[in-house]
Amino acid sequence: MRTHTHAKDRARPWPVRPAVGFLHPLEVLKDQDLDLAEKREILAAWASDASAVEHRPSQRWLLGTPAPVPLSEVLSALRRLDRDLFS
DSSP states (O other), rough: OOOOOGGGGGGOOOSSSTTTSSSHHHHHHHHHSSHHHHHHHHHHHHHHHEETTEEEEEEOEEEEEEEEHHHHHHHHHHHHHHHHHHH
């Protein structure tokens, strides 16, 4: 039996847009062209183990960014996004 998959049921590419141009996670928060969901997707991708720097697990280097940043700074930006959303 074959199941039919609608385009809307497929997972979206992640992140929503490349992180080109962002030097730091706080710049994602300040970007006026992104909505909250897009900001969360980019920051979550940045925090992901997939963005971990080999042999430096406390660093994350998101594709499209010029250099790694500490994971703690990415997580801080995510907390700030939540705080701004719920305050």
